[in-house]
Amino acid sequence: MTGLRSQRFGLGSLRPEAFGAEPRGERLARIRRSPHFKDGVFQNPGGRGGSRPDASSLELAKAFFDKDTRPLRSPSGTVPVYPTTLADIARPPATGLRVTWLGHSSVLAEIDGHRVLFDPVWGERCSPFSFAGPKRLHPVPVPLTALGPVDVVVISHDHYDHLDMPTIKALAGTETVFAVPLGVGAHLEHWGVSADRLRELDWQEATKVGGLTLTATPARHFCGRGLRNAQQTLWASWTVAGDRHRIYHSGDTGYFEGFKGIGAEHGPFDATMIQIGAYGELWPDIHMTPEEGVRAHLDLQGGAPHGVLLPIHWGTFNLAMHAWAEPGEWTADAAEDAGQTVALPRPGQPFEPGGEIPAERWWRVAADPVTAPWRRKPGAASGTGTAAGAAPAAQAELDLASDG
DSSP: OHHHHHHHHHHHHOOOGGGOOOOOHHHHHHHHHOTTEETTEEBOTTSOBOOOOSSOHHHHHHHHTOTTTGGGGSOSSOOOOOOOOHHHHHSOOTTSEEEEEOSTTOEEEEETTEEEEESOOOSSBSSSSSSSSOBOSSOOSSOGGGSOOOSEEEOOOOSTTTSOHHHHHHHHTSSOEEEEETTTHHHHHHTTOOGGGEEEEOTTOEEEETTEEEEEEOOOOOOOOSSSOOOOSOOOEEEEEOSSOEEEEOOSOOOOTHHHHHHHHHOOOSEEEEEOSSOOTTOTTTSOOHHHHHHHHHHHTTTSOOSEEEEESOSSSOOSSSOTTHHHHHHHHHHHHHTOOBOOOOTTOEEOTTSOOOOOOGGGGGSOOOOOGGGSOTTSOOOOGGGGTOOHHHHHHHHHHHHO
């Protein structure tokens, strides 16, 4: 027993730098004063604490390592990354708004003369370790050093696939401002970002950066990086308003009615960046399916098609049990059914929401065919395939049907 206690102490004392730092002092006092902080944790909209997956670690591991579905969760070919050059993003956008999806949830938005970088992840793995954890399925489209000056970096929450220590450390040596949810600033200061460059916001708080107004808006998710998840850093979606344009980044979130209120107060938006990947039946409250993502976009726009939807949070890391290409296919179909314009750029491909919109289903050159159970006729036999994290037997049956 003594040896076991010593072993546990030894493991607990090894704290990777990537775990970051917990809020203390005035930062923690401010967190405790937040109307969204109750019973020692941040609450989701509706009064529920941070939603973690509704499954045990064993259930998650069994599903993730299932031999039938696992091969589908990675591309079978080379992902066609767009060869972004400095020239692509150096000239001002003709319409005043240009968006470049850099993979997963990382997006460079050039809006009314300012440059905003959302959830930048340039690391090879979304993990506290360099030798383990989900690894990139495609290279970064452009080196961070070639991206050019950025006015503000926006972080949605502190999970590893959104807050990447190596990337933050590289950006700490620039002049950029960081806009983050409450508590997340503790991580950034720990990694070398000076306090005077931090704008740390609660939901519905706003900050000005140049000619832009950035507002932290609600989301339904959870937080945490270390072995002990104290739920003392907030998660958020973000709106950015310039002189002429408005954009929205969802971060990670489950679907909730609050999208309508965000749209009514801050919209409509010229472009939304909506999480549509890494969904599953084991965690329905923390990530949206593509169908829910399209519904969220419509809610943000007052209920009718408007602007351009950019699907994010897919294609770069294997983080769920659905097929790799399924989020793209399902989002394209759901948007088509709703009459909503959806942008489908390759990673690194810039586009202007007010100009020509990329619409090619580029992932098909790098993926096996994907079944489309969401296109089944009403009343057809039940079966959701990987659309919501189906059981392996159900997925195998669908695969056989598609092969036939």
